[in-house]
Amino acid sequence: MIEIQNVSMVFKQAGMSGGEGFKALDDISITIPEGCIYGFLGSNGAGKSTLMRMLCGVYKTELGSIRIDGRDVYDNAAAKGDIFFVNDETVQFTTFTLDGLRKYYRSYYDSFSDETFDRLVAKLGLPTDKRLAEFSKGMKRQAVVIIGLSCMTKYIMLDEAFDGLDPAMRKVVKNMIVDEMLDRQATLIVSSHNVAEINELCDRAMLIHKGKLIFADEIDEIQGGFRKVQLARAGSPVAREELEALGLEIMQYSALGSVIQAVVRGTEEDIMRKLSSVKTDITELIPLTLEEIFIYELEARGYGSAELK
Amino acid sequence: MAALNLSKINRTALAERKTHKKISMIMIIMLAVASVLCWMADSEGLQILGLFLYCVGMGVGIIAGVSVFREMTNSQLGDVKLSLPLSNAERFLSRLLTLAYVHVIPMLVFGFIGALGLFLNDGVISDEEVWQALTLMVAYTFFIDSVTVFCTCCCGALAESIYFSVIAIGCLSVVPAAICYRIAQGFAGMGDYPDFIKYWTLSSAFALNDCVNKADYYVPQIISILISCLVFFAAYQIFRRRDARSIGDPIAVRPFFEAIMLIGVFTVYSAFICTSSFNIGVIITAVIYITINIIVSRAKISFKRIVGWLAKLAATSLLFFGVVVAGFLTDGFGAYNHLPVRKMNNCSVQIDSSFYMTNDSLKEKNGEAHGDYTDAEIRDMIKIARKYGKRDKTFDRFKSIVFDDNSGSYSYYNYVEGGENKYAYLSINVYKDYKNYTRNILSQSICIERDDFDALFNELADKGYDSRITVNDYSSNGYDDYMDEVEY
Numbered sequence: 063m064i065e066i067q068n069v070s071m072v073f074k075q076a077g078m079s080g081g082e083g084f085k086a087l088d089d090i091s092i093t094i095p096e097g098c099i100y101g102f103l104g105s106n107g108a109g110k111s112t113l114m115r116m117l118c119g120v121y122k123t124e125l126g127s128i129r130i131d132g133r134d135v136y137d138n139a140a141a142k143g144d145i146f147f148v149n150d151e152t153v154q155f156t157t158f159t160l161d162g163l164r165k166y167y168r169s170y171y172d173s174f175s176d177e178t179f180d181r182l183v184a185k186l187g188l189p190t191d192k193r194l195a196e197f198s199k200g201m202k203r204q205a206v207v208i209i210g211l212s213c214m215t216k217y218i219m220l221d222e223a224f225d226g227l228d229p230a231m232r233k234v235v236k237n238m239i240v241d242e243m244l245d246r247q248a249t250l251i252v253s254s255h256n257v258a259e260i261n262e263l264c265d266r267a268m269l270i271h272k273g274k275l276i277f278a279d280e281i282d283e284i285q286g287g288f289r290k291v292q293l294a295r296a297g298s299p300v301a302r303e304e305l306e307a308l309g310l311e312i313m314q315y316s317a318l319g320s321v322i323q324a325v326v327r328g329t330e331e332d333i334m335r336k337l338s339s340v341k342t343d344i345t346e347l348i349p350l351t352l353e354e355i356f357i358y359e360l361e362a363r364g365y366g367s368a369e370l371k
Numbered sequence: 372m373a374a375l376n377l378s379k380i381n382r383t384a385l386a387e388r389k390t391h392k393k394i395s396m397i398m399i400i401m402l403a404v405a406s407v408l409c410w411m412a413d414s415e416g417l418q419i420l421g422l423f424l425y426c427v428g429m430g431v432g433i434i435a436g437v438s439v440f441r442e443m444t445n446s447q448l449g450d451v452k453l454s455l456p457l458s459n460a461e462r463f464l465s466r467l468l469t470l471a472y473v474h475v476i477p478m479l480v481f482g483f484i485g486a487l488g489l490f491l492n493d494g495v496i497s498d499e500e501v502w503q504a505l506t507l508m509v510a511y512t513f514f515i516d517s518v519t520v521f522c523t524c525c526c527g528a529l530a531e532s533i534y535f536s537v538i539a540i541g542c543l544s545v546v547p548a549a550i551c552y553r554i555a556q557g558f559a560g561m562g563d564y565p566d567f568i569k570y571w572t573l574s575s576a577f578a579l580n581d582c583v584n585k586a587d588y589y590v591p592q593i594i595s596i597l598i599s600c601l602v603f604f605a606a607y608q609i610f611r612r613r614d615a616r617s618i619g620d621p622i623a624v625r626p627f628f629e630a631i632m633l634i635g636v637f638t639v640y641s642a643f644i645c646t647s648s649f650n651i652g653v654i655i656t657a658v659i660y661i662t663i664n665i666i667v668s669r670a671k672i673s674f675k676r677i678v679g680w681l682a683k684l685a686a687t688s689l690l691f692f693g694v695v696v697a698g699f700l701t702d703g704f705g706a707y708n709h710l711p712v713r714k715m716n717n718c719s720v721q722i723d724s725s726f727y728m729t730n731d732s733l734k735e736k737n738g739e740a741h742g743d744y745t746d747a748e749i750r751d752m753i754k755i756a757r758k759y760g761k762r763d764k765t766f767d768r769f770k771s772i773v774f775d776d777n778s779g780s781y782s783y784y785n786y787v788e789g790g791e792n793k794y795a796y797l798s799i800n801v802y803k804d805y806k807n808y809t810r811n812i813l814s815q816s817i818c819i820e821r822d823d824f825d826a827l828f829n830e831l832a833d834k835g836y837d838s839r840i841t842v843n844d845y846s847s848n849g850y851d852d853y854m855d856e857v858e859y
Contacts, residue, residue: 073616115615118454122614136614139376143456154447157390169379169386170455 064094064117064217064249069126071112071273086112088273089126094249094266096216099240101260101267101281102253103356105365109273110253111150114221117251118147130217143171146215150222152202156195160188160205164212171213179212182238200227207235211242218243219251224259236263257353267352269359276359281352288313288355289333294321294344308336313362325350325358380461384468387439394435395473402428402481409485412492419495421485422504428478429511433540435474436519437532439466443623444529449615459611467603470516478512506592507576513599514572515540521606524613525627527620531667539631542638544573549641554695558772559703560760560816571598621667628667636660636687637694644695649774653688660684699769702762710753711801711812715746718803718812722756722831722838726795726821738797738828740838749801752836753813756799759827760817794818797827 071087087109094100102110115121116128119135119142128134133141155163160183168174183190186204194202203223210218218239224232240263243250254260260267261281268278277284293300299322302315310333314325321344326333330347337345350358388395401424408421437444442452457465486505490498519536526532548568569575569591609624617623636656643652664680665672698704721741727734740752801813819827824840831838 115450115454120450120453120615122616137459137611139456139458139461142454145454145456147450147454149447149450151447151450154445154451162389166386166389169382170457 063096063131064251065127065129066090066092066094066113066117067127067129069113069116069123069128071109071116071121071123071125086273087116087270090270090273090275091126092268092275092278094251096249097247098266099243099250099252099264101264102251102270103257103260103267103352104253104270105272105360106255107272108270110270111221113270114147114219114251114253115149118142118145118219120147143173144216145219146171146210146213146217147219148206148210148221148223150225152194152199152206155202155206157193159191159193160208161190163194163205163209164190167209167213171215173214175212175214178214178242179208182208182211182242185238186234199225200231203227204231204235207239211239214246215248217249217251221253222255223252224254224256232259257356258351261352269356271360271363271365276363284355285349285352286329287327288350288358289326289328289330290348290350290354291324291326291333291337292321292344292346292348293324293337293340293342295342296320300340300342304340308339310336313358325354375458375461375464379457380465380468383455383457383461383465384472387465387469388472391435391438391469391473394431394438395477398428398431398435398474398477399481401431402477402485406481406485406488410488410492415495418489422495425478425482425485425508428481429508429515432474432512432515433519433533433536436470436516437523437529437536439470439473440520440523440532441529442618443523443610443613444527444532444618446615446618449618453615460607463607463610467520470520474516475512479509482508503588506589510575510592510595510599511573513596517599517602517606518543521602521609522627524606524609525622525624527617527623531621535628535631538635540573542631542634543571546634546638546641547572548574548577550637550694553641553644554698555703555706557703558698558701559706559709560818561703561706561814571595621669632660632663632683633687633690635663636684637691640688640691644773656688657681657684695773696769699772700764707760707762707817708757710750713812715749715801715803715812717743718746718749718801719743720749720752721800721802722752722797724795724797724819724824726824735843736824737841737843738824738838739841740828740831740836742837744836748836751834752831753799753801755830755834756797756827757817759819759823760797761794761820762818793821795821795824 069087069090070085072083072085074083090109090113102114104110112121116123117130117135119138122136123134130141130144135141135145158166164174164176164179168176186208188197188201188205188208194205197205203225204227207220207223210220220239224235227235236259239250242248252260252263264281266278266280267284269276277287279287297320299317299320302312302324305312305315305324305326310324311327312324313327316323328336333347334345405421405424405428408417408424411417411421442448452462455462482505486501489496489501496504518539519532522536522539523532526535551568568577571594575591575595613623622628639652639656639659640649643649643655646652661677661680661684664676668676702708719741720743721739723737723739723741725735725737727736744752795818797817797819799813799815799817800811803810803812828838828840
């Protein structure tokens with residue numbers, strides 16, 4: 063289990079340039095249970111990659127604490143032995159062949175499985191004697207994912223791992239990861255801008271924006287906490303203030319003639335109970351996709367509102 | 372510190388070595404050629420080429436060191452390597468071992484093969500010098516690698532890690548010797564290389580050249596390697612404190628940058644002081660100083676910052692002049708009155724001086740004291756001679772030393788206003804003759820008043836030292852004979 067408690071991260075400005083520091087993470091607290099597939103969602107520069115780097119000991123945690131199975135991870139070889147981190151670039155591997163990568167990582171990870179490596183390479187049909195520089199971007203990604211799975215670590219962290227994969231290969235790689243992870247009850251943490259992908263792959267997710275945690279929960283629970291409400295009333299449409307007076311938390315509101323549409327935070331039962339006192343001709347509650355929740359949450363915080371409309 | 376997993380450190384070092392295959396192969400090929408050339412008994416030219424290739428091999432340590440520690444300057448590699456299951460101590464040792472596999476071990480192995488070739492055949496250097504050169508090469512390799520690793524640990528960008536390593540290696544080799552030679556010993560009238568430089572840096576070869584005993588040569592080399600190990604340890608202290616956040620910053624450790632800039636300024640000023648080109652030195656220093664600051668600051672330049680850099684340069688320059696003034700006022704930080712630590716038994720001492728009485732007649736007056744004495748006697752003679760020394764502390768004299776062309780003669784550092792009519796220069800030399808070799812123990816030139824000339828040599832004679840004054844009279848032979856004598 064990964065416990066992240068009150069974690070903040072301030073990047074001091076580059077040594078010679080002076081100036082103010084930049085707060086990349088602000089008091090983040092989440093718990094990632096074992097055996098789940100956890101999605102990190104967020105806008106560009108939200109802090110997803112920073113948090114992931116802290117989780118695998120690339121950055122030191124100075125404010126708050128991160129414990130993996132009860133251990134601090136920074137400068138802890140044993141804890142790091144349970145983690146494999148795939149960052150958002152593959153350029154660092156280009157001088158290796160896939161077989162060279164196997165030997166390289168085998169020297170670091172005692173748990174490295176040649177059997178898994180051979181099986182996955184055969185599954186994806188990648189050449190083991192060609193340098194990764196000759197691979198396409200997608201093939202490089204596949205190669206790194208194969209290495210990550212072959213290290214047999216308890217936790218795998220993939221930062222924008224599916225970038226560069228075509229839809230068919232994306233599905234193959236995703237299935238491959240999920241199968242492997244489920245087989246050994248491992249935990250997968252994925253960060254992505256692609257909300258649909260997280261929705262499809264993960265059972266839990268969190269959303270951060272400008273370093274602050276917006277929500278973190280099971281995906282079903284997240285989706286159950288928002289509804290799009292459509293109300294029609296002849297004569298005068300239902301005003302935003304009227305809805306807010308009922309105690310509803312409105313994230314987005316629009317009106318077209320006598321029909322209004324609002325995105326409301328709350329469960330279906332709760333919203334229906336509050337709306338029962340309002341007389342309307344039509345009342346309809348529609349579940350939101352994770353992507354819609356992502357957009358409305360960020361829009362409510364003023365992020366890309368002009369572009370998103 | 373948790374227990375180190377040594378087998379894993381070695382395993383990962385070997386894995387990392389494979390990622391530096393190109394440098395490794397270049398080193399092996401180049402050093403193999405160098406060692407073969409050293410076996411060419413009939414060609415001194417080829418042997419010299421071999422020795423030159425060894426020097427290039429030592430220099431490759433900069434590229435090897437920066438390359439092996441590339442995770443400190445490349446964020447992608449930093450992401451990968453900092454997340455791998457090694458503690459910081461294990462990771463540092465693994466990288467050092469990789470550097471040993473890539474650079475140090477090839478230098479040792481092929482260096483030994485080449486040395487054997489020079490030893491077994493008649494080569495460009497003598498048999499004894501072969502092994503001295505081999506130890507010097509090892510000490511230099513450790514010096515270059517340790518400074519490079521230290522600089523790389525202090526820098527967050529590739530360019531800075533390379534050029535700061537080069538600057539640091541150069542400046543560390545030059546500045547202590549230059550400051551000591553030009554300022555401390557110069558103001559004391561001494562002309563020897565300072566003894567301490569033989570213990571580290573590339574300038575050690577100059578001091579070691581004077582060594583006679585085997586211990587004099589090899590012990591400083593061992594000390595040099597130990598100092599390099601301390602530098603590796605200092606690098607580790609920075610390495611373990613750095614996570615990936617500082618990768619990409621040109622300078623990750625600000626005090627390191629300030630220190631390098633300080634010794635850089637001191638190096639250039641030391642090179643130009645006591646020459647008539649000191650003003651050019653100041654301009655060159657300012658240009659280099661601002662250029663490095665601009666490079667390090669990347670695109671973040673403003674007028675205010677340039678003014679700030681100039682202010683810092685001015686403060687550094689003042690500090691340098693402070694050191695020079697202190698050296699001037701204290702007669703080379705007390706070096707004037709310093710006596711050698713080592714026993715001077717069975718050494719020869721020579722104290723002599725001469726001047727021409729050109730105003731009234733063509734006569735040369737010589738004062739001389741020399742002979743083999745005990746340590747106590749030599750110390751006594753030197754103390755007596757120094758007692759008569761004149762060391763004026765006027766601004767004109769200071770200005771003359773710093774800005775005039777005095778680089779060729781250390782005796783000018785004792786120059787006293789008034790010219791030769793009133794003063795004479797006294798040279799004190801203590802040396803020891805070994806088989807086919809003379810070792811200089813002390814060499815000092817001081818200025819005395821002519822009025823004190825007779826008193827000094829009479830005092831030496833009164834104390835029982837073999838001292839006498841002679842007068843050569845050229846008046847009877849005419850001016851031409853006098854000039855011939857002077858030129859001779």
